[in-house]
Structures are given as structure tokens and as C-alpha cells.
Amino acid sequence: MSQDELRICQAAKANFISLLTEEDAVYEQDILRNLGSATPWISYFSFKIQHGTAHEQAFVLERACRQLPRSYKLWKASADHTSGAGIAEQNAPDMGNVFEVPHATAHINFHAADIRSSTSSPTFNPAQPHLGLIPPFANSAAGNTAAKIWRRYMQIRPEDAEDFIGLLTHLQRYSEAVHVYLAILNNPRFVSKYGKGAYELWSEMVDLLVEHATRFVESEIDAERLIRTGLARFPDQRGKLWCGLAAYWVRKGSLDHARDIFEEGITTVMTVRDFALIFDSYVQFEESVIDSLMESTEHHHADADFELDLRIMHFDQLMDRRPFLLNDLHLRQNPNNVAEWEKRAILWGDNAAEVIRTYTDAIVAIQPRKAYGAFHQLWTNYAKFYEKGGDLQTARVIMEKAVKVPFKSVAELADMWIEWAEMELRNDNFNDAVRVMAKAVQAPKRSTVDYFDENLSPQQRVHKSWKLWSFYVDLVESVSSLDETKKVYERIFELRIATPQTVVNYASLLEEHKYFEESFKIYERGLDLFSYPVAFELWNLYLGKAVDRRISIERLRDLFEQAIEGCPAKFAKVIYLMYGNLEEERGLARHAMRIYERATRAVADEDRADMFNFYITKSASNFGLPSTRPIYEKAISTLPDTEARDMCLKFADMEKRLGEIDRARAIYGHASQFCDPRTNPDFWSKWEAFEVQHGNEDTFKEMLRIKRSVQAQYNTDVNFIASQAIARGHAQEIPGVEGIDDAMAMLERQAKAPAGFVAAKHHGVVNQNLSTTTQNSANPDVLDIDDIDD
Template identity: 25%
Template sequence: MDIDRFVSTEEDLAYEYELQTQSKNFLTWSRYLEYKKSRDDPVALAWLYERCTNEFPNSVDLWLEYLKWRTDLIHTLNAVFYVDEFTKCNALFERALGWCYDNDRIWIMYLKFAEQQRDLGMIRSILNRSLRCVSLEKHPRIWESIISFIEDDLLQNANFLEDNELESLMHDALFGKEEKRSNSPDLWSSHMLARYLEITDSVEHTLYLLGLTGDEEAVRRLYERYLFPDTFSTVNYKQHDFYLRYINALGQVGTEEEFQEGVEKTIIKFPHLSSSLMVELAKNFIMRSKIPLARSTLDNALKATTKTRDFSVIYDFYLKFLEVLLETIVQEIRANPDIQPAWEQDLTYNFNLLEHLTNTHELLLNDLKVRQDCNNVSTWVARANLFPSVKEKCEVYVNAILAIDPGEVHEASVLGQLWCNYAKLFIEAKDYESARETFDRALRVPFKYKEDLEVIWLCWAEMELEIEGFEGATKLLEKALKIPKHPELLIEKYDKGGKDFPAQAVIFTSLKLWAMYLDVMEASCESSDQVSKTREAYNNMIGLKLATPLIFINYAHFLQAQNMWDESFQIYERAIAAFPPQTKYELWNIYLGECSEQNLSTERLRDLFEQALELAKHGIDCSSFFLLYSNLEKSNGLYKRSVDILYRGCKETNALQSKVLLWRSCLDASKNFLGDEDSRPFYEECIKTLPNSKVIMFVIDFAKVEERLQAYERSRAILKFGAQLLHPDQNKILWDFWNEFEVRHGSKSTYKDMLKFKRHVGDNFKVDTEQVTSKEGNVAFIASSDVGGTHSAPESSQVTNPEEISLDL
């Protein structure tokens, strides 16, 4: 060796001289190594590392540093093309392990270097030696390197969980295997993982990796050992995926009995996987060339499933199965036409089956819904609509009637409508006797809801009305509405018992049946006996407390059609006594209008109006009644009484809009019939009652009244009061009128006073008086009691108030 090649600088000589005297000084060697690294001379650095390791052969850190530097030099090289360099490195690892055989870090580095060379035998040998040399507590670190290598390098492109293509399986099943499948199992990884399972706590992840190796025999054996004890659980993976992988392995290497047993055990543990497992079972039968058994398995599974997702999975695979089967046979016939006669029957049968499966998709879905809930009536109705022929529809309705439990139907009227649909098939076929028999059977069903019986009776009555006319429908409805003794007791029991009490017992309380019965009776009412019978029906409804306001009104109109006006008015009065205030208002509205048209006596009309106006005490807006009442008195020439009625309405009505309307009518009537002077008390009361925003127009009208009476100071005082109710910007109409008023009747001084007062109001108006007075019910206007007039003022204006102000008019 040419030492001058490696010792060429003064620094090299200095280190060499120092090492001659201190050869065991590791610090000097370290400084020398660092210097050599800076020179970028790999050969010289390797020479120095060799000398250093010979001097300190037991230094683990030195060996690790040397090995890391050495492997980094060839890290990017191909292990096949540069096999000599890799062999040298391997020898270097062996030298290091000869001195530091129990160091796990060197073994791990050696394993990773072997993994880089892809020498599986070498890796296995290094693993076995390392496990014998290092202590037990360091074994997991050794295995981590192996598992990482298996996971990252060998299985990164693994796809063994994917089944062989269905087309390939089908071809092999029908025409025999032509060649071996390309995917081969990773036996090396499988062997390593099987060993690792014996010592690891990470069973879940290891089993997952094992499933990716494709070693079906190992998967079957080890999965069976770890999965079926109830202690197996997962954290990072779905538990059922392991069972599906186990089933797949059983299908490849297990017997048919083992496979079916495994499927059954897995379905018991994971019921939601039944569809996927049925597909796996069918594939296994295909793989074993048992095509008819695979087909029957899919057909039975499709007819037995009760979940929509399972149905979709099985149906889609069944379609694909038949399509691939047909395509495989057709392709083989094209390639070998001589076999066509042998496969003609199978081809026809499977084609017809595929067509049938496609055409009956909706029916199969309906089958699924029936299995999910056979008491869902709408499902049966939809099923009947899927069949075109009457015979098939009848079969559906019969099956529905036999399957449905009336006590489990939770929607009113739907089951009764199903019976009606069944009966209508006979009606459309003119088989009325069968329809009657169907209706009669339907009425014996213990329905939970009265609405179901209503639908059936109504449908039957409509049929009888069409066939037998009014007489047949009347007899049938009278049978349905026959009132038993003590009906109130039955109604009470039904109300208390709820749906447990038979609805047939209270069908006589059906408002729909009574309404149809009355319609039929009125339509056929041609004699006094029929009139009496119709009246009796109305009275029975009222007696059973079934009559609605509309029933009372119809009863009254029926009597009016028979010229029984007094009796019709009595019906209105019975109705008014039976309903709450808001309903009474609507009844009074109709009643009073019809009474007014019949020219009843004034006293009787007054009495009726007084009764109707009692509703105002209950907060009902009776403004329309006050207006009608006032018009009645006006038509009789009693103008003062007409005005007083309107004034009474102003006081008793609470609705603001109606109150304003009544005040407008009252004031107009008082001016027209009593004169301007006698209207003053009404204006004063109006201004005190209404809120500020609504009272301005009445203030202006009041001022106009005083202007017509030439009481200009009173008019000016009223305008001054009204000006204070709102801000000038919101009170433009009043200020415009005041301006015109001063132009007509004022002077320069009064005009200036108006302008000055307007500025004063604008500057000092801070309180929203409308908000305050709306809440309190009136404005801050207190009229003086010293108001003259030929007629007495309203009662409220006579009350002495300590806060009243004098307008000085």
C-alpha cells in the first residue's frame, strides 16, 4: 500500500505523528476522520476507517458511522449491476457483527441494506441470526424493519382482495381452464407474517397484511384461528372485512361444505353482510362449475332479502351474472360454431331469465317492500297497479286482505280504500252482487279507524245510487246510520277506549255519511213525508251533537225552500246557542241578512240586533251589525236613534279600523240628521277616543264644523290642539288647512301666531304621543263641559274631570 497516497498534506503528517504517540486516543482519531471527510477523498477516508476500526473493534458508534458512510456511497446504485460493491458492504457488516454481534442497531442497518438488495433468502438469514443474537426485549425492533419492508415494498401494489374477473371464472366454469391465473401468492411475506403473529400484539394489522399476500391456505388457517373466538376485535379496520377475506380464502382452498359453513357462521355474526356473502357463495359455485346452483342461490337470496341495500347488491350481481353468462356462451359459439346446438337451450333459457329479471324490477322491489312491512297498505295498492289484468289485480287484493293485520295499520282510511278498490273491479265488470258481497265482508273487518268504514259505506252508497237510484242509497245509508239505544254511552266508550273499541259501534256518528244521507234525501224530497224524514235526519244530527255550522245553515235553507221561514229562524237560534262567539258572529251575519229580507216587524228585528250585539262584550268586531242596525232605524225615520246606535258602536268596538269607520259614519250621520251644532259632543268624544295618527282628519272636520258655525276662535283652538298631537313633518294636512283658514278668516297677527306656534311645536315636540295614547286608549284632549247644543251630549262628555281644560271659545 502506498502510504504517500493517503498521507499527502502537512495536516496528515501532524495527525500521523500524534497517533504514533497516542494511538489509543479516540479523540485524535475522530479529529483525523473529520479532516479526511472534508477532503472529499472516499478511498483515503475508507483507509482511515479501516485503521480506526482495527484500533477500536468494539466501538459500536464507530462501526455504525463507518457502515452508514459506506452504504450511503452506494445507496443509489443497482444491486445487480454493482454486485461487487454490495458484496464488499455485506462483508463489512459481517466484520462489524463479528465484534458487535449483540447490537440491534447494526442488525437493523444490515437488514435494511439487505432489503435494498431484494435478496429474500439473505433477509431471512439475517433475521434469524439477529433474533438469536440480540436480547428478547429488542426483538420487536428487529421485526419492525421486516414488517415495514413487507408493507412498503412487497405489498404496495398487492390487489389480492379483488376477485378474479367474473368473465374468467365463467369461462373456466363453462368451457374449462385454459391457463393459470397470473397472480401468484407472496409465500415469503406470508411465512414472515405467520411467524410475526406468534409474538406480536398487533394482530389486527398483521392479519390485514397477511390477507394481502394471496396465500389463501395461510389466510384460511390463521384467520380461522384468530377470527372466530369472540375475543377478536378491531380498531383501525372494519371487522367484517376480515371475515369476508376469510370467506374468499375458503372459496379458493376449502371444501364446499367448509365454505358454506363459513358463510353461515359469518352471516350469523354479521347479518348486514348477507348480500355480500350470497354473492361470494354464488361466485364459489361458479368457480366449482355449478352454474345452476349459483343461479338458484341468487334467485332465492333476491326473494328472501328484507333490506333495500342487500336487494340492490344481489340484483345488480344477478344481472351481471346472466349478462356475463350469455356473453361467454355467445363468444365461444362465435369461436367454435359447431357447439351451437349443444348450447342453444341454455342460451334461450338464460336470455328469457335476463329479460324477465329486467322487466320485473319494479315488482321485485314491491315484493321487498311487502316483506319489509306487509301491513303497509300503500305498498299493496302500488302492487295492484303493476298488473294490467283484472284477474291479477284481484289476486293482489286477496293476498293483501289475507296478509294485512287491521290492528297494525297506522293510517286512517287507507285499508278501507283498498277494500273499495277491490269492490270497484266487480263494479266495472257489472258484477254488482260480487261487489255487494265484497262491501259486506269489508264491513266486518275490525278496523281501528272510523274513517275506513266511512270510505266503504260511501263507496257502496255511490254504487247503489247509480244502480238503484235514491231509494237504494237511502236504505243503505239508513242501515249505516241507525241510531242505537243510549248512543252517548257508546260514544263515551269509543272516546275512552280509543282504537281498541270497534269502530263499527259508532259509525252512526260519521259526519260524512250523514252529509251524503242528507244530500240524497234533499235531492229526492218530493212529498211531505220525505220532508219530515229529512227534518228528522237533521234533528238527529243535532241531537247527536254532530251538526256543524254549515249543517245548521243547510237545514235552515232547506226549511226556507219549503216556505217554513219561522222554523228556519228557529234553527238559526238553536245554532247560535250551540257555538262559540266567533262562530256565532258568522251565523248572526247570515241570520240578520235573511231576517231583513223577510220584512219582519221592527220590534223583532231590534230584539235580534240587540242579541247579536251582545257579541261585542266578548271582543268580537260587530261593526257591521251596528251599521245594519243604524240603517234599520234610519229607514224608520228615527235619525237620533240611528246616530246613537252608531255612537254606541264606537264605544263598544275595540278594533281600531272598525272604530274609525264607525266614528266616520256616526259623525256624518250626526251632521246630516242633527246638524253641525249638535255634532260637537260627538266630535269631542271622537277626538278623545282615537289615537293621534287617526284623529287628525276628525280634528280638521271638527274645525270645519266650527268654521261653518262661524265660531272661528273655537275652530282655531281645535286646530291648535290638533297641531300638538304630531310633529309638523307628520301633520302637514292640518297645517295646510290652518294656513288656508288664517288666509280666509284670520289677520296678520293670527297668521304670525300660527307660524310662531308651528316653530314652537317643532322645537319642543319630543314625546311620541301616539305611542302613549294608543296604549292608554285616548289622546290628551279634555273638552270643556261648557258646550251648548239643542241635543244632549254623549254621556262621557258630561263627566266632570279635574284635568279638563277650557278652550276659551
């Protein structure tokens, strides 16, 4: 112990004795009996408040806080006492001489020797609410003193750790700064007062390690282990951390180790972004090494020349490896990515050994059920590689293994079998191709397997693949006999996997070989399998071929009757027209008329008008115009108003050609109920032209009377009024009327207005030509009889 410290202790002891009285003995003994309790100290302090000086009160509290540093009550009492008594500054020098300020919780002990180092420096009591003064005081002290003060202060205010790190960095105490970083990063409750996240703090620590790499000793700070911990902790920032670790070793001068770090980074990262960041840093590193070596070669160092050549070669290899490294990255992301394995095989080019190894690695790595892409295509290309090399036997072995792979779907397995057969065909092994396909479709005589049952393997369901059978039957048809082809088609029907195309192909095959009756039977079998709308296409082909074969009319009639039985309305028109045409050519005209009449009832609504027109045309050509009258009448009574109006005009025109003027006029009168003069002016123009040509004054007036009556009828029709109001609302802007509802109200007022009344456009305005305007507006088509007489 130094002389100064001995003197301070002696002074403290003297002061301690001088502050004790006989009355304090009871409290001192009570404290000794209960060393771990704050209650005796509180009682002691309460006694001093009543019978002691402020200095004695502070003396008790200081001892109490020193003995029980984690007691909140004692620290609170001390803070209240010192702030309330106002003795903090008055007594601080004396108290500093007597005691060290105890704060075991925060471990901040300001030694008297340190405090007295500057006579102007205040004595701090951490129990006081003035902790904010400590950091400026510590910063002004600088050196080890500042670090010690900050370290103790940090245990009270850990949220100021970032400021402490800044101080340590400024003092070039980098190892301590890293330790502080680790402390706050490992503290899950730490919250940065500057709003920094965990990665941002970690990044700052890495930057500190890299920037001052030469100042760190491995025994004190294991920088690589720390940064690798960050790689596991922040997987989304691995690119930057790998670059930081490599930069650390570059700063340390360990270039080979830095290369190892770059290599490890680009071969382990999982994102393209991280890969690009590391690869670019790696390239820059190699370029900087080459530049420095080139500068060395200018001074003719033989070792530098050799190293330069080596580095250039390594750089070229690095650039050549980039597509492979990027491919590795994609395969690390998803080893089941078939397309990436294919790319890798292509990257090797003519390197047969590496291509083969790539395919074998892919087959091992890819899980068939999780394959992303056409896995069967990978097997196919593997076999083709040997096929192109002339090793067909090995290609067959690969294909044989491939068809046993549990692919995701039956379609993939079917494609695999087809690829095998096509390989045999490319090498002119037709019998082998047929043998392969026969093996592919091999199945029990009666198969109850459901093609869509995912619980079964593709190998168990592939025999019901239509794609497989379609290829097989085409192959057999091309290289085998008709009987063999028929057996394949029959097997397709047995397995109940035939499609409409199968039916058509089978029937066409038999037809080509002149087996017409058997061809017709195939169509009938297909019709038993399929309903409408598929059946319509089959009937269309079947009936056309049957008619062309000119089989007996009775049999054809039976076929057509079967076809139209249960036929949906939208498909009936074509079949009825074929049926009627057959009767016209080979049967009786009246039979054809009956068929056309049935067609007018059977076809869809949108085809009915066309069917009536066709029926009328055929009837007129076979039996003359008068025979069409009942057809016209039925059409007018059956068709909707718009189509009935057109039919009436045709009917009237026909009667006019026959000279039946009165019948034509009556038809015009009947059609007028469908034609509003304002929306169908063409009809009334035709009737007016008819009356001008064939009528007289009375018939013309009757036509006008009917026209007024029809217009009045439409004017009082609610639906018509609404539609007109909407139309006018869109067509033009009516002054004083806003919206559709107002337009409809105006029309209703006009309809209910008495004869001869014309609504004024503005209140208080009387139309000067009331009678004339009223007359014209009420009946725009009125005629002046005097003009007619003239």
C-alpha cells in the first residue's frame, strides 16, 4: 500500500470513529445481527434523521449502500436524502476522503486518488439522478481512466453501449470494442438507441475486424470463427459476410487462405445475389494480385514471373468455371431441377467422361416424385448419348432401367416407352420396336385398374394409357399385317380406353381395305360408347359413308331415325337436312316434306327460321307456290315476332305474285301488330308502296288508320315506354329533364294529355300556332283529304 493510500485509510478511520455516538451502539449491534437485511439500516437512518446531522445521515446511507448494494430501498433513500438535503456538492470532497462511493451493482467505484487527480472534477455518486454527467466526464479523462469509467457506467446504462464502442474505437482498443459488440449481440433484450438492427451491428463489427485486421491477435479475437457464426445467424447476408471474411485474411496478408474463403463462399451460397457478390469480389481480388505481380515483374524477379503466370492461369480458369459454379448454385437450390442437370451436361460439351458422370449424378440426386421438369427426357438424353456414340446395347440397358423408374405420372412413363421404341426405329429395328411396345402395354385379359388411381404406381396403370396404345397401333399398322392391327384395336376396345379418334381410325382402316360392313360396325360400336356431342360427329361420318355406299333405302331410313332419336336440338339441323336430301334423291318428295316439317319442330330456336325458309323453298320447287301457304301460316304462328314479321313480308310477296291482292293485304294487316312505325319504318314503307300500286283511297286510309292504332298501342305499352325513355335519354339531352326516370315521367304525361293539348316548353308561354302544332304532333301522318281529291 502506498503512503497516500495509507494516509487516506487513516483519515477515513478517524472520521468513522468521530461520527459514532453511544446511542448508535444499539443500531450497530442490530446491523451486525442482521447483515443481509435492510430493515436495521432503515431504522438507523430514521434515528439519524431525528437526532443526527446531515453529514451523519449521509454516513449511515453510504455504509448501508456499500453493505447492501442491491437494495433498492437504500439507494432510493440515499438519492432522496442527497438531493433533498443539498449536500452533494458541499460534502463531496469530505465524503471522497472518507469513503469510496459504493455501487457494487454497477461496479462504479471512483477512487479518491482518481477523483482528486483534478481539483476541478466533481465527485459522482451513481445513486444520484445525474448519471448523464458521467460519459462527458469519462471522455474528458481519456485513456485507461475513461475506459474504466465507461465500463462501470455500462453496467447501469447498457443502452449506451454503442457510444462506448465509439470511444474504444477512438482509443484504438479494437479488441475491447469487438467484445462489447459481442455482448450486445448476444443480449436479446438489447435495443439500439440509434435504431440499428442485429445485422447492422454485426456488419459494423465485421467492418471493424476487416479494417483493423492487423491489430488483432488470434489468441484474443478469433475473427474467422466470429464471422462464420454470422454466416449461420444471418443466412440472407452470407454474400457480404463471406466477402468480409476473405477481406480480413487479405488484410492479414494470407492470400492463399483468402482464396480458400472465396472458393468456399461461391460453392456454398444459396442465392444468385450472394453468388454474384462473392464472384465479383473474387475477380477483383485476383485482378489486384495480378496487377501487383505485374509491377514486380518490371523489376525482373524470376519468382514473380512464375507467380504471375500461375495467377493468370488461375484467373482464366475462374472465368471459365463461372457457368459451372452458377449451375452448381441452382442445383443446390433444387437438386431435382431436371433442366439444370441438362444444362450441366451441355456445358461439358465433348468431355464424354464428365457428361456421363453428370447424368449418373443427376439420376442419383433427383427424386422422381419431386422432379421439376421432364425427368424421362433426362433418361432419354442419357441413352441418346450412347446411341450417338454407337453403343446401342448400353443405350438399351439405360432404357430398360428407365422404364422401371417410379415417375410422377403415367404420361411420363408412357413417353419413356415411346422413346425406347423410337430409338429402335431410328436404328431400323422394327421388330424390336414392336416387341418393346408389346411389353409396354402388357396387361391382364380383364383389367380393373383405374388409370387415375394415384395409389397405384405408374407401371401398374401404364397399360391404360391412350397415348401408349395410339403409338402402338400406329406402329403395328405401319410394320405389321392387318390382322395384327385389328387385334390391337380390339384390345383397345376391350380395355375401354377407345376414343372417338380410335373409332374413326379403325373404321377408316377397314374401309381402306374394302371391309365396309365391318367399318360400319365399328361406327356402331363407337356410338354405343359415346353420347352427344361426340356421337354427332360419329353419326355425321357414318351416315355420310353409308349414303355414299348406296345401301338399301330402308336401312338408311333406320339409321337416320336412330340418329335423330334423342338428338339435341342444336345438332338436329344437319342430320334432318341429310335425311331430307336422301328422300329427295332416292325416296319420295312427300317423305322429304314430312322430314322437313319434323325438322321445323326439332331444330334449335336459332335454326328454326332457316329451316322454315328451306322447307318453303323445297315445297315451292316440288309442289308449287300455293303449297307453301300452310307452311307460311305455321311459321308465322311459331316464330318470334321479329322473325314472324320477315316471314309475313315473304308470304305477302308470294301472294302478290300469285295475284292474291286481298290475301296479301290481309297478311300486311296481320304483320302490322309486330311493327311499330317508329322502329320498323321499312315495313310501313313496303305496305304503303303496295297500296299505292294495288290499292285505292279506302284501302290507303285503312292502312293509315291501322298505322295510327298500332302506334297508339305501342305508346301505351309500359315496356315500350320504358325502352323509348332509355333510348331518348342516351340519344339526346332533353331540356328540363334529368335522368331516365324524368324521361319516363315526361312520356307518361304526353300519353295522358288530352287531345289538342301541347305542353309549353316554359311556364307562361303560349304556342301561337296551337291548332296546327297540335294536329301535326298528334298525327304526323295525317293527310289533307282535299289534296287527295285534287
